[in-house]
């Protein structure tokens with residue numbers, strides 16, 4: 001039978017207290033720096049998620065620290081409260097931007113809930129002013145389909161639905177608006193028709209003199225005019241103006257004609273996360289001003305070129321857009 005001698009027992013006890021000491025040290029370290037915080041996404045769509053995080057860690061203030069994951073539980077490391085900004089913005093396909101602000105980071109273990117709302121449906125009325133009706137109805141529906149594809153791929157979280165198409169080709173006033181410019185906006189709304197509380201799209205002949213042109217007539221709007229031979233991707237561009245977005249043409253280091261908000265293109269397909277934040281959060285975006293589609297959610301008037309703790313940099317990309325990498 002084995003028995004500890006007095007000296008062995010002393011060494012054994014000493015080893016135990018040493019282990020206890022290091023255990024305590026580890027625990028106090030974890031308490032000091034937090035034990036791995038989570039962002040808990042809910043009502044997700046089964047697609048990859050991207051998260052932009054503001055807070056503070058051992059390196060200092062974090063602004064839009066980026067995480068990409070397929071998991072609904074995003075391990076964000078050890079985040080503590082910052083004196084400047086504490087929030088989480090999340091993006092995923094088929095869901096509108098989700099934001100939790102402020103995010104209550106503590107020195108302990110945090111689980112910050114970030115619930116996605118369901119995809120936003122926006123009813124749209126399309127007026128075919130210049131016929132033939134059948135041809136132009138198909139053109140309009142193709143443009144809607146292209147818009148849906150871009151928004152689904154680029155995580156807008158919005159679908160134009162339901163779509164009402166009105167045959168206004170027989171309206172006696174129709175020809176007054178075939179050659180459209182924005183001085184005729186009130187006239188076309190009053191004489192052809194307008195359904196309030198939604199975006200109204202008018203397919204005319206020319207817009208600003210071109211059959212391939214469109215106009216939203218203002219930034220943050222419920223209006224779109226489309227020329228008779230417009231490309232299918234132009235509607236997503238004009239809706240972008242309705243959502244408060246401006247052109248990005250002169251930001252040539254970070255954008256090109258593949259971006260939805262380029263003014264002259266037929267290859268529009270991408271939206272940056274900076275653009276998504278503005279489309280959802282600008283008070284004059286039709287999502288807020290026309291549809292009230294984000295009840296109780298915060299709005300922010302972020303100019304295109306303002307990048308700070310409240311306004312995501314317009315060129316911020318969680319995912320690459322063609323030749324422009326994630327940044």
Ligand SMILES: [Zn+2]
Nearest residue numbers: 237241247263
């Ligand atoms: Zn434009």
